[in-house]
Amino acid sequence: MNHYNKLKLRDYSAPNVAEAKENLLLKPTELNRLTNLRNIGISAHIDSGKTTLTERILYYTGRIDDIHEVRGKDNVGAKMDSMELEKEKGITIQSAATFTRWQDKAINIIDTPGHVDFTIEVERALRVLDGAILVLCSVGGVQSQTITVDRQMKRYSVPRLCFINKMDRAGSNPWRIIDQVRKKLKLNCAAVQIPIGAEIDFKGVVDLVEMQAYYNSGPKGEIVEKQPLPSELLEFAREKRTELITTLAEVDDFIADLFLEDIEPTNQQLKDAIRRQTLSRNFVPAFMGSAYHNKAVQSLLDGVIDYLPAPHEVENLALDIDKNEEKVKLSPSSESEFVGLAFKLEEGRYGQLTYIRVYQGTLKRGNWLHNIRTGKRVKVPRLVRMHSNEMEDVESVGSGEICALFGVDCASGDTFTDGSLNYTMTTMFVPSPVISLSIQPKGRESANFSKALSRFQREDPTFKVHVDSESKQTIISGMGELHLEIYLERMKREYNVETITGKPEVAFRETVRNRTAYNYTHKKQSGGSGQYAKIVGYIESVEKEELEEEETSATDSTQNNIFENSTVGMNVPSNYVPAIEKGFYESCEKGFLSGHPVTNVRFVLEDGLSHQVDSSELAFKLAAQYAFREAFSKAAPVILEPIMSVSVSAPSEYQGTAVALLNKRKGVIVDSEVVDDYVEVQAEVPLNEMFGFSTDLRSITQGKGEFSMVYLKHLPCNPQDQMKLVQEYQKKREKETKAKK
Structure with a gap:
C-alpha cells in the first residue's frame, strides 16, 4: 500500500513539463475553449460505414433532425454526401466538413472517401486534424485501403480510435479484427468494450473501464440505457479488462508499476492511462457497434471526448522562411499572430470556397491576410462554418478551429499569416497519377471545357491536365478509372460539356539498370560565335534505400531523379552547372524508349571543358541532354x-x-x-x-x-511487353514525322 501512495504522488497527467507550462500561459477562458474542442476525421476502407456513422453522430448530437441512408433510398441521402453523384453511386467522393456538440464539447468532423481513387481527400483532411476514427468492418477487417489510411495517419502523427462497425453482420468477429490491427498495422490495440450478443443478436456493449452495460432503445437508438453488467458476461469482461490493462502496461509506466505490484487500477486511472497513451500514439483503443442499426454510437462519441486530443495537446510546427526554414512550434493561443493553412478548395455557388485550419491567432471577417507562396495580400470578405453543403456565417474563428472563406484566390496547401510572420506550413503528401486519358469535347469546343478542367485541377492536386506537345491532344491524368470517370460525369452535369475520350493509358516509367559513363562534346559553328560545351561523368540507377519512401512517390517523374555535381576546379564554370542540371531534368520528362518519364536515375557531373567565347548556358544545357540520351541507351534501359x-x-x-x-x-x-x-x-x-x-x-x-x-x-x-511498347512509340513518332512533312 505504501508503494501505491508513492505512485499517486507522481505526475503522469501532463504529456510533458514544457506543454504543462505552455498551457499555464493561456488565459482560463482560452484554455477552457481549447479543452472543449475536438477536430476529428472518419476514415476507412470503402463500404466500412464511415458516412453512415457520421449520419448517426450528427443525429444523436442534434445537428440533423432525421437519419437518411447513404444511397438515398428515400430520395434524400446522407447529409454528408451532398453531391448528386455521391447519392447515386452510394460512395463518398469529396470529403465534407461539419461541426456539432456533444457533452458541451465542440466537435469539427470531416467525413472522408474510402475509395483509393479519392485518397487525396483523406490525405489533406488528416493533414489538418488532431485525431481520427479508423472504422473497420467486423467481417472484412483490415483491407487494402485500411492499410493506406493507416499509413496516412502515421505520416501526420494522428492519434486514433478504432471503431469495429457492423457488429450485427453474419460472421462478425471483433477479436479477429483486433488481431489483424496488431499484426497488419503494427498497432498496440486492445478493446475497451465487449459486445453483448453476436451477429443478429447484437444488443449493446459492455464498457471495460466502468464495467457497465450500455443498450440503445427508441425508434432510432436515441435512448442510451446504462445497466449492470450481465452475469453471464462477467468472467469474459474481467478477462478482457485484464488484457486491456496488460496491453497498457507495456507502454505506460504508471499502469506497469501497478501491474507489477498486482494492484488493480481505479476506473479513472485506467481512463487517464488510455488517454495518455492514445495521445502519445502508443495505444489504440477499440470500440465496437453497429452504425446502421443505431447501436453504441454514443459510446464512441464519449470515447472521442475522453481519449482524442484537444488542439492545444498536439504539437504543430511551421517553417520560418527567414531562418532557413527552421522549425517553429506554433502557439495554440488566439491572441498570437495569425497562421492558417488552406487545405481544400471547392467551387461554391458564390465562387471559390477555401477551407482553412487556424493553427495560431484569430481569423476575423474583414481581416487582411498574407499569402506566403504568392506574396499577395487578400481581404476576407466572408467567413463561414461548414455543415456539409450548408454554411453558417461567423464573425471570427479562434485557433484550433476549421472554417471556410469566400473570395480568396489561392491554391490547395497555401499558408496564410497576418503579415507579421514569414512562416509556411509543411506541405501535404500528394501521390502522382497512375492513369491517363485523352479527352476532347463532343462538337465545338466551348469555354466551359477549359473552365471545368481548370477548376478540377485547382480543387484536386491528383487530377492533372496537359496538352501533348506532339499530338496536341488534351490529356487528363488521375488515380484510377473511377477518378477520371467521376470528373467526366461532373463536366457533363455541372458544365454541360459532353466529351470523347481515348483509350486509358497507364503511367509507365523508364529507368536504367547499369552504370554508364558519358564524355560528350557539343560543338556548333555557323559564323560568328558558336556553341561549345564538354561534360564528363556517368549515370546510374538510384537505389530504393536512398529514396525516402514515405515522402516521395515512385510514380513521380522528376522527384526520384538526382543531379550530383562532383566537379573539382573551374573546368566547368559554376554558373553553367544549373544549365546542365536543367538539361538533365528536362530530358527526364520524356524517355527515349516509350516517351514516358524517366525515374530513379542519378546524373553525376565529374568534369568538363568550356570555351571563353563559344560557351553558354544553352550550349551546356544541350550538351547535358545529348550526353544523357547517349548514356541512357547504353545503360540497359528498362520500362x-x-x-x-x-x-x-x-x-x-x-x-x-x-x-x-x-x-x-x-x-x-x-x-x-x-x-x-x-x-x-x-x-x-x-x-x-x-x-x-x-x-x-x-x-x-x-x-x-x-x-x-x-x-x-x-x-x-x-x-x-517492353518490345511492344517500344515498337508502338516508334510507329507513333514515324506517323507524326510524316504528318509534319
Missing part, C-alpha cells in the same frame, strides 16, 4: 509498369475462379484466407492488366465478388 495491390473478396465457392482470373491477368497471389464462407485473396497485378477487371469479376461470381486496389510500386515490364 517500368505500375503494380497494384489488389484485394478480391468473394464467396468461398468462387475461390478457384477468382485466383484463375488474377493469374490470367499476370497477377502474383500474395495471400489467400477463407473467413466465414468468404475468401479474401491478396495479389499484386500490373495496372495495365486491370482494365475491365470489375466486369469479369462480377460475371464469374454472379455479381457477389468485390475488389479494391491500391498503387504499390513500379517494376520492370516483361521483355515482350
Whole structure:
C-alpha cells in the first residue's frame, strides 16, 4: 500500500513539463475553449460505414433532425454526401466538413472517401486534424485501403480510435479484427468494450473501464440505457479488462508499476492511462457497434471526448522562411499572430470556397491576410462554418478551429499569416497519377471545357491536365478509372460539356539498370560565335534505400531523379552547372524508349571543358541532354509498369475462379484466407492488366465478388511487353514525322 501512495504522488497527467507550462500561459477562458474542442476525421476502407456513422453522430448530437441512408433510398441521402453523384453511386467522393456538440464539447468532423481513387481527400483532411476514427468492418477487417489510411495517419502523427462497425453482420468477429490491427498495422490495440450478443443478436456493449452495460432503445437508438453488467458476461469482461490493462502496461509506466505490484487500477486511472497513451500514439483503443442499426454510437462519441486530443495537446510546427526554414512550434493561443493553412478548395455557388485550419491567432471577417507562396495580400470578405453543403456565417474563428472563406484566390496547401510572420506550413503528401486519358469535347469546343478542367485541377492536386506537345491532344491524368470517370460525369452535369475520350493509358516509367559513363562534346559553328560545351561523368540507377519512401512517390517523374555535381576546379564554370542540371531534368520528362518519364536515375557531373567565347548556358544545357540520351541507351534501359495491390473478396465457392482470373491477368497471389464462407485473396497485378477487371469479376461470381486496389510500386515490364511498347512509340513518332512533312 505504501508503494501505491508513492505512485499517486507522481505526475503522469501532463504529456510533458514544457506543454504543462505552455498551457499555464493561456488565459482560463482560452484554455477552457481549447479543452472543449475536438477536430476529428472518419476514415476507412470503402463500404466500412464511415458516412453512415457520421449520419448517426450528427443525429444523436442534434445537428440533423432525421437519419437518411447513404444511397438515398428515400430520395434524400446522407447529409454528408451532398453531391448528386455521391447519392447515386452510394460512395463518398469529396470529403465534407461539419461541426456539432456533444457533452458541451465542440466537435469539427470531416467525413472522408474510402475509395483509393479519392485518397487525396483523406490525405489533406488528416493533414489538418488532431485525431481520427479508423472504422473497420467486423467481417472484412483490415483491407487494402485500411492499410493506406493507416499509413496516412502515421505520416501526420494522428492519434486514433478504432471503431469495429457492423457488429450485427453474419460472421462478425471483433477479436479477429483486433488481431489483424496488431499484426497488419503494427498497432498496440486492445478493446475497451465487449459486445453483448453476436451477429443478429447484437444488443449493446459492455464498457471495460466502468464495467457497465450500455443498450440503445427508441425508434432510432436515441435512448442510451446504462445497466449492470450481465452475469453471464462477467468472467469474459474481467478477462478482457485484464488484457486491456496488460496491453497498457507495456507502454505506460504508471499502469506497469501497478501491474507489477498486482494492484488493480481505479476506473479513472485506467481512463487517464488510455488517454495518455492514445495521445502519445502508443495505444489504440477499440470500440465496437453497429452504425446502421443505431447501436453504441454514443459510446464512441464519449470515447472521442475522453481519449482524442484537444488542439492545444498536439504539437504543430511551421517553417520560418527567414531562418532557413527552421522549425517553429506554433502557439495554440488566439491572441498570437495569425497562421492558417488552406487545405481544400471547392467551387461554391458564390465562387471559390477555401477551407482553412487556424493553427495560431484569430481569423476575423474583414481581416487582411498574407499569402506566403504568392506574396499577395487578400481581404476576407466572408467567413463561414461548414455543415456539409450548408454554411453558417461567423464573425471570427479562434485557433484550433476549421472554417471556410469566400473570395480568396489561392491554391490547395497555401499558408496564410497576418503579415507579421514569414512562416509556411509543411506541405501535404500528394501521390502522382497512375492513369491517363485523352479527352476532347463532343462538337465545338466551348469555354466551359477549359473552365471545368481548370477548376478540377485547382480543387484536386491528383487530377492533372496537359496538352501533348506532339499530338496536341488534351490529356487528363488521375488515380484510377473511377477518378477520371467521376470528373467526366461532373463536366457533363455541372458544365454541360459532353466529351470523347481515348483509350486509358497507364503511367509507365523508364529507368536504367547499369552504370554508364558519358564524355560528350557539343560543338556548333555557323559564323560568328558558336556553341561549345564538354561534360564528363556517368549515370546510374538510384537505389530504393536512398529514396525516402514515405515522402516521395515512385510514380513521380522528376522527384526520384538526382543531379550530383562532383566537379573539382573551374573546368566547368559554376554558373553553367544549373544549365546542365536543367538539361538533365528536362530530358527526364520524356524517355527515349516509350516517351514516358524517366525515374530513379542519378546524373553525376565529374568534369568538363568550356570555351571563353563559344560557351553558354544553352550550349551546356544541350550538351547535358545529348550526353544523357547517349548514356541512357547504353545503360540497359528498362520500362517500368505500375503494380497494384489488389484485394478480391468473394464467396468461398468462387475461390478457384477468382485466383484463375488474377493469374490470367499476370497477377502474383500474395495471400489467400477463407473467413466465414468468404475468401479474401491478396495479389499484386500490373495496372495495365486491370482494365475491365470489375466486369469479369462480377460475371464469374454472379455479381457477389468485390475488389479494391491500391498503387504499390513500379517494376520492370516483361521483355515482350517492353518490345511492344517500344515498337508502338516508334510507329507513333514515324506517323507524326510524316504528318509534319
